[in-house]
Amino acid sequence: MDASPSKAKKNNAAFDHRKSFKEGQKNLTPPVADATRAFSESLLEENPDSQMAIRFCVEYGVKPLEEHKKLLKKYNHLKEKGAFSISAKIKRALDKMTR
Numbered sequence: 455m456d457a458s459p460s461k462a463k464k465n466n467a468a469f470d471h472r473k474s475f476k477e478g479q480k481n482l483t484p485p486v487a488d489a490t491r492a493f494s495e496s497l498l499e500e501n502p503d504s505q506m507a508i509r510f511c512v513e514y515g516v517k518p519l520e521e522h523k524k525l526l527k528k529y530n531h532l533k534e535k536g537a538f539s540i541s542a543k544i545k546r547a548l549d550k551m552t553r
Contacts (some may be wrong), residue, residue: 476515476519477517483515484516491514495507495516498511498525508525546550
């Protein structure tokens, strides 16, 4: 074997797709023909304030960079409010019940 482990790591690093991720992106971008992607994009067109569509499009980096930046602002605002946190939702529901 003439390929050393460090050389193999360098070669693998060149193929690391995470380096091309947009800010806030957590997963690889699905292909255009993906049904979930198509659903989320059409939902976002119909309802620009859809939490589910915003989250998917940001976390998968579906939209072009300029649109992604706008969605990222909405995403971060929703995240700060606790829109994606189950514990925050439970707490709000319990608070409503006690009133």
